[in-house]
Amino acid sequence: MNHNQHYASLPxxxxxxxxxxxxxxxxxxxxxxxxxxxxxxxxxxxESLLGQESGEALVLRLAAAKAAAVIASLPQKLQGSLVLTxxxxxxxxxxxxxxxxxxxxxxxxxxxLSGQSHQVKTALVLQQGPQRLQRLVTTEVTFRxxxxxxxxxxxxxxxxxxxxxxxxxxGRGAALVASIRGSYTNVVGLPLEAVAELLPQMGYRIF
Numbered sequence: 001m002n003h004n005q006h007y008a009s010l011p012x013x014x015x016x017x018x019x020x021x022x023x024x025x026x027x028x029x030x031x032x033x034x035x036x037x038x039x040x041x042x043x044x045x046x047e048s049l050l051g052q053e054s055g056e057a058l059v060l061r062l063a064a065a066k067a068a069a070v071i072a073s074l075p076q077k078l079q080g081s082l083v084l085t086x087x088x089x090x091x092x093x094x095x096x097x098x099x100x101x102x103x104x105x106x107x108x109x110x111x112x113l114s115g116q117s118h119q120v121k122t123a124l125v126l127q128q129g130p131q132r133l134q135r136l137v138t139t140e141v142t143f144r145x146x147x148x149x150x151x152x153x154x155x156x157x158x159x160x161x162x163x164x165x166x167x168x169x170x171g172r173g174a175a176l177v178a179s180i181r182g183s184y185t186n187v188v189g190l191p192l193e194a195v196a197e198l199l200p201q202m203g204y205r206i207f
Contacts, residue, residue, distance in 0.1 A: 007200060007205055008205070010200060010203060010204055010205040011203070011204060011205070012204065012205055012206070012207075013033060013036065013082070013199060013204035013205070013206065014035075014036065014037060015036065015037035015038070015039065015081065015082075016029075016036065016037075016038060016039070016081060016082040016083065016084055017038075017039045017040075017041050017070065017074065017078055017081045017082065017083045017084070018038050018039065018040050018041070018084055018085075019041055019042060019043045019066050019067060019069075019070035019083055019084065019085035020040070020042055020043075020066075020084075020085065020086060021040065021042040022189055024168075024170065024188055024189040024190070025086060025189050025190045026038055026040065028185055028188060028189065028190045028192055029084075029190070029195070031192070032192050032195065032196065032206055033206055039078055039081070041070050041073070041074065041078070041083075042070075043065070043066035043067075043069040043070045043085060044069060044073075045062070045065050045066060045069050047062055047087075049096065049098075053096075054091075054094050054095070054096075055089045055090075055091030055094060055095060055096035055119070055121050056091070056094075056121055056136065056138075058087070058089060058096050059087040059088065059089050059096075059121050059122060059123035059136065060123045060134070060136060062087035062123070063085050063086055063087040063123035063124055063125045063134065064123075064125055064134065066085035066086075066087065066125070067083055067085040067125040067127050067132070070083050070085060071083055071127065080128070080129060081128065082126065082127075082128040082202065082204070083125075083126070083127045083128065084124065084125070084126055084195070085124065085125045085127075086122055086123065086124040086125070086189070086190055087122065087123050088120065088121070088122040088164055088186075088189050088190075089120070089121050089122075089164055090113075090118055090119075090120055090164045090165025091118060091119045091120070091121050092112065092113065092116070092118040092119075097109055097112070097113075097118075097164070097165050097166075098164065099161075099162055099163060099164055099166070100160055100161065100163075100166045103155050103156075103160070105166075106155045106160035106161070106166040107148075107151050107152055107155050109165060109166040110143075110146065110151045110154070110155070110160070110165075110166050110167060110176070111146070111148065111151055113143045113165065113166075113167075113176075114143050114144075114145055114146040114151070115143060115144065115145040115146070116142070116143060117140055117141065117142040117143075118140075118141055118143075118165070119138050119139065119140055119141070120138070120139045120141055120164070120165075120186055120187045121136065121137070121138050122136070122137050122186050122189070122190065122191055122194075123135070123136050123137075124137075124190065124191070124194060124195070124198075126195075126198050126199070126202050128202060131202060133198050133201055133202060135191075135194045135197075135198060137182070137183055137186045137191040137194050138182060138186075139180055139181065139182030139183050139184070139186045139187050139191075140180065140181040140182055141169070141177060141179075141180045141181075141187060142177070142178045142179045142180070143176050143177060143178060144176065144177070144178040146176060154167075154172065154173070154175075154176065157172055159171050159172055159173060160173075168188075169184070169187045169188060170188045
């Protein structure tokens with residue numbers, strides 16, 4: 001986009017393909033753009049860690065791989081659509097913690113985070129035809145000191161399942177967090193300020 005081009009002259013984004021099955025990402029996009037028509041088209045890729053891959057390298061690789069997989073499998077009527085993919089990881093000392101495999105694993109993850117700081121890293125890709133933008137956003141999150149009993153009680157709510165690091169800041173997991181530095185929506189799963197910054201570069205406005 002020509003940086004002299006006025007925001008108001010851009011067309012408002014009306015639809016996109018979301019390469020994610022996450023209801024949180026869909027809800028965040030609708031928070032930003034309530035009338036947006038979202039086609040959910042999750043990427044079917046192997047998200048396993050490669051060797052000693054860092055959390056940052058992992059999210060960048062997976063967001064790009066998801067974009068390629070989604071674009072390759074789009075039905076005819078969606079070809080040429082704007083595609084958004086993202087990957088979020090909770091990272092401690094450079095290592096991605098992943099999602100809990102069981103309630104016991106969730107307890108173990110949360111006790112590792114107790115009283116400590118960690119990073120939530122999201123890589124997102126916006127692609128339409130040959131035009132492609134990628135962004136990495138990092139938020140620092142500090143947990144308060146938690147007791148084993150408290151962690152077990154939280155895990156028993158079921159909220160830990162299928163969440164990076166085993167907690168949801170937008171839900172009851174907010175009670176575990178002492179402070180955050182950076183983007184809150186990034187911790188939920190999609191940094192909206194990054195989406196808002198990148199969309200005009202792709203030729204669209206939000207408002």
